[in-house]
Amino acid sequence: MSDQAQAVLLLDPVKTGEGYKQAARDLGLRVISLYTVEQSELNGRWPTHADGDDVSLYASAPADIVSAVAEAGLRVVAVVPAMEAGVHLADVLADMLGLPGNDVSLARARRNKAAMRARAAEAGLAIPRFQRVEDLTEVPGVAAAIGYPVILKPTTGAGSHGVTLLSTAADAANLRSTDATDLFGWPVREWLVEQYVRGRELAVNCLSSDGDHQVIDMWEYRQPDGRDYDFPLWNTVQLTPDDPDWSRVEAFVAQVLRAYGISRGPSHTEVKCNADGVFLIEIGARLAGGPATDLWSAHTSFRPYHDSLECYLGRRPTIMDGVVQTYAAYGAIAIRNDVGPGTLTDIHGLAELEAHPNVAKVLVGYAPGDRIPLTQDSKTIPVGAWVSAPDQGALLRVMGELRRMVSLEIAYDGTERG
Structure with a gap:
């Protein structure tokens, strides 16, 4: 047994993923943080990103990373994807280092959405009709063959960044360009064109240990009306186990986790369900982003960072052998700009929102005087x-109260949606 101090290797621990640093400390582990983005870029976007690191590495090639880890003088005992961008690389590194991880042969299928769809088809999971394209000029013909409406999305990224609803042939014909990079700054070189599935959209959060799976909770993405949409966040509401779709969605997600070789750690699976069945939209082998970790920590017996880290260490957390206790109903609201781009003049009711007793946290993306785009992804809320x-x-009543309280005053450019 090596007398080197034990450490956890965290991949891109920024934003919510920073919570793993304290969990590692609490478990007596040192922290090696691997950042796959240039240090200069991180210093601009997250100047405090390296706080709490014993060692900070900046690399993306697996062989270079393994060499740098060996030179750190610490014994790595777990590899953790602290952000969606790191889920593929984390399992590749765990395999190279001989550490617990998920099935490395399916690692790409858990990250790249084209490979994800191909794996689902191979495993016999219900999915939307789809086709991968490498040139946007292919979209109209592919969309016509699939049948409108369709969703166009980059095969990498997250947060609905670059996701576009094409309702008609005119929408596809008028498609001029999409973002050249995904949410994490990586170049977009391919897209999926896929059938738009109508129905309830649910997110299922699970924790897995040695092939056993525990549902932590389910959330529903609710919209203000019945129109088709390409951005799911408006009201996000925690469901209860007596929900009419809970059992069939839980059973389907268990099949998904097995099909994608997820045997340990947290997962976030998004599905659509309707009278025809449950359809896989996306699988993420990592903790949910956004409000989830804060709300779990405040209102459940699940300790997201500590329990997940125990799984990556090859241990079985106690949460796997009991019922997840939930002490309140919870969710999130997104006050969107659904009209058109312009200049933000004011946010009415913001002080009242921040002071409301049922509100734990408020995130404000723009200040009066800022240019404000149409809300199309998590970055533009x-x-x-x-x-x-x-x-x-009570949660739904409070959400309605908050929406009546807060409004955006925008001087639009004259390109409003009809």
Whole structure:
């Protein structure tokens, strides 16, 4: 046994992923943080990103990373994807280092959405009709063959960045360009064109240990009306186990986790369900982003960072052998700009929102005087809030109250949606 101090290797621990640093400390582990983005870029976007690191590495090639880890003088005992961008690389590195991880042969299928769809088809999971394209000029013909409406999305990225609803042939014909990079700054070189599945959109959060799976909770992405959409965040509401779709969605997600070789750690699976069945939209082998970790920590017996880290260490956390206790209903609201680009003049009711007793956190993306785009992804949400209440009915009432309280005053450019 080596007398070197034990360490956990965290991949891109920024934003919510920073919580793993304290969990590692609490478990007596040193922290090696691997950042796959240039240090200069991180210094601009997250100047405090390296706080809490014993060792900070900046690399993306697996062989270079393994060499740098060996030179750190610490014994790595777990590899953890602290952000969506790191899920593929984390399992590659765990395999190279001989550490616990998920099936490395399916690592790409858990990250690249084209490979994800191909794996689902191979495993017999219900999915939207789809086709991969490498040139946007292919979109109209492919979309016509699939049948409108369709969703166009980059095969990498997250947060609905670059995702576009094409309702008609005219939408596809008028498609001029999409973002050249994904949410994490990587070049976009391919897209999926896929059938738009109507129905309820649910997110299922699980924890896995040695092939056993525990549902932590389910969330529903609710929209203000019944129109088709390409950005799911408006009201996000925690469901209860007596929900009519809970059992069939839980059973389907268990099949998904097996099909993608997820045997340990957290996962976040998004599905659509309707009268025809449950359809896989996306699988993420990592903790959910956004409000989830804060709300779990405040209102459940699940300790997201500590329990997940135990799984990556090859241990079985106690949460796997009991019922996840939930002490309140919770969710989040996104105050969107659904009209058109312009200049933000004011945010009415912001002080009242921040002071509301059912609101735990408020995120403000723009200030008066800023140019404000149409809300199309997680980066362009003007105002968001984490919300809790004693039960789901009370939660929905509070969400309605908050929406009546807050409004955006925008001087539009004259290119508003019709």
